[in-house]
Amino acid sequence: MTPNKTDEHRMHQALRLSLRGLGSVAPNPSVGCVITDVTDNVIGTGWTAQGGRPHAETQALAKAAAKTQGGTAYITLEPCAHHGQTPPCSQALIDAKIARVFYAIDDPDPRVAGAGAAALQAANIKVHKGCGAEEAARINIGFLTRIKKGRASLTLKLAMSKNGFMRTPEGQSTWITGGIARRYGHLLRAQHDAIITGSGTLIADNPSLDCRLSGMAHRSPLPVVMTKDPIDLSDTKLSARALHSTASPEVVLKDLAANHNVNAALLECGPTLARSFMEAGLVDAVALFEAPHDVFPPILSAPLQKSNSDAEYIGWRLADFTCTEDIMLAQDRYRLFYKHII
Known part of the structure; x- marks a missing residue:
């Protein structure tokens, strides 16, 4: 079974739906599901609910009601096959008499790991894996990283001037980008389970690190303050809700993955x-948020430039990353890069 243009479009719809759960479903993955009837009309949609349940498939099937026989399900992750707090989604699809299932990527959770697809095939449902796979992996990089590597994924958020610098000549933190870009930054916070900062930012800015x-x-991430030595947070805006750590990155x-149900962390x-x-x-x-103006004189190297003679070079290359998103936010440019997808 090979996906056609309509199948690809439906999977794209499911991928858009899966974004809605980011930041509110960990330790579960954020999944999207679209169900169509035998005439290819959409009869049910769903995404992972806050807290991780109900699953996307469960919600989409409930909306589709009794129209699912002979229909198609488009799901961004392999349907689960284990009995947890709810019955397996693979069995729900079988019971609904779905005829075809397109799913984007395998679920690496050892409780699933191919068992969902196998259950569907054993019930004579046509199954295709891989449509929308790259985007699905990017969306769920936190879940995939936690399961495969035992840690939360990390997104580094940078706001930089046109010539690649982050602070004023005096070393003060300042607004480099405009209001629309800053609001987009708050959306990123809402899509992550935790937000990490250091003592320098804490002292200079006394940030709230919430979603405004x-x-x-309610979608504000868990704040984490990293310092070399113990620090008193009682007089900061984070005192009531932040974790503090002197451990290595x-x-x-x-620890965030194992003990705090964090899939994805944002580094500010x-x-x-x-x-x-x-x-x-x-x-x-x-x-990466880039403003249209320069900062002079530069005091910090441009960490995304391949070479730099102005100041200290941070030691990594943009060439190691792939740009997956490039948009304008009023006068500011926003780009999203991924180093690897597992």
Whole structure:
């Protein structure tokens, strides 16, 4: 069974739906599902609910009601095959008499790991894997990284001037990008389970590290403050809800995954902490906001440039990353890069 243009379009719809769960479903993956009837009309859609349940397939099937016989399901992750808090989604699809299932990527969870697809095929359902695979893997890089590597994934967020610098000549943090770009940054916060910063940013900015988009305060990520030595957070905006750690970057990401139900973490910090994560090979993605103006004189190297003679070079290359998104946010440019997809 080979997907046609209509199948690809339906999977794209499912992928868009899966974005809605990011930041609110961990440790579960964020999945999207579209169900069509025998005439290819959409009869049900769903995405993973807050807290991880109900699953996307369950919601889509409920909306489709009794019209599913002979229909098609488009799902961004292999349907589950294990009995947990809810019955397996693979069995729900079988019971609904779905005829075809397109799913984007395998579920690496050992409780699934091919068993979902096998159950569908054993019930004589036509199954195709791979449509929309790259985008599905990017969307669920946190879940995939946690299952396969035992740590949270990490996205480094940078706001930089046109000539590649992050602060004023005096070393002060300042607004480099405009209001629309900053609001987009808050959307990134909402899509991550945790947000990491360092002592330098804490002292300079006393940040809240929350999501300030209207109606989305409840989607604020878990704040994590990393320092070399113990620090008193009682007089900061983060005192009531932040984790504090003096551990190494890798240990922090593993602890977040194992003990705090974190799939994906966002790194908003200064160059020193950013460099420690880069040198440890722990940066999986870069969210880069670029302003249209320069900062002079530069005091910090441009970390995304392939070579740099102005100041300290951070030691990594944009060539190692692939740009998957490139848009304008008013006068500012936003690009999203991934180093690898597992």
